[in-house]
Amino acid sequence: MIYTVTLNPSIDYFVKVNELNEGSINLADEQNIVAGGKGINVSKVLKNLGIESIATGFIGGFTGDYIEQSLQKDNIGTQFVRVHEQSRINIKLNTGKETEINGISPEISSVDLSLLEKTLFSKLKEDDFVVLAGSLPSSLPANFYGQLIADIRSKGSHVLLDTKGNPLQEALKHHPFLIKPNHHELGDLVGAAIENPSDAVFYGKQLIHEGAENVLVSMAGQGAVFVSKTISAYANVPSGIVKNSVGAGDSVVAGFLANYTQHQNLLEAFMYGVTAGSASAFSAGFCTAAEIERYLPEVKVEVIEGA
């Protein structure tokens, strides 16, 4: 089974304002309200690709009710822990440029934490995959993902981690199976500018040295890099017009996982994941299997080092 853990889910309020006048009243030209958060988005893309997953994490308040109900409506399994304060509302404003305002996370108590661990660990089996994705609610310590990874791995399950900053740094020594920073997140972590694929390979190797098993660095329109102990590779992205990049990174993770669980081939999964990311970026919502198939012939993986 695949579990996605979103510790800090949200309602995403997408709003398009063609001409924004700061300091005055603006009317929306388009809007869309969806359940969001990185792990939840991974579950949604997996569903589009015909793969079941169970979404877990913390939800609270009327926003939490909406998140749970909307996933249930999409036939995605849910096992959330209810907390007292409400889940975030994240604003995704499109004025031609994409601007995001992410809301304040609810307080998580030690009781909430033990309930989450009970929910996850009572079900987890050897060779299950767990996606840990998104920011930590501000009341959780930076090493929280690290602790979870250690416990998940002790069950023989595998972790895909998509987060940034200290929580990512702290998690590396616990050996996540895959991490997926974008090039800015990688740059922040290593204190260097990642300007091209060679930089991404160089610093990706550093994260392998620090404990990650596989590193996928997405570089938006510049392509992506995959690094493991034995291989480094580059994938280009297909050409197209980006309609909405929110969740494109989550689609990379979902596409990688969907393909890897079927074929157990890292480079094939890399290629499929990157294509899924672009297919989502080129559509208003998340990619479908048919859209990925359409763009796959344009994506080539070039091995830089290794077999």
Ligand SMILES: Nc1ncnc2c1ncn2[C@@H]1O[C@H](COP(=O)(O)OP(=O)(O)OP(=O)(O)O)[C@@H](O)[C@H]1O
């Ligand atoms: N201009 C583009 N052309 C083609 N594909 C793109 C473009 N921008 C983004 N993508 C696709 O989206 C994926 C993720 O983009 P990016 O590297 O910006 O990661 P991210 O910051 O995690 O994404 P997100 O926007 O979801 O936070 C890329 O690997 C690529 O597949």
Ligand SMILES: O=P(O)(O)OC[C@@]1(O)O[C@H](CO)[C@@H](O)[C@@H]1O
């Ligand atoms: O604040 P976080 O947890 O890092 O990111 C949250 C978020 O921006 O990520 C998703 C897109 O990747 C959105 O659905 C959601 O609003």
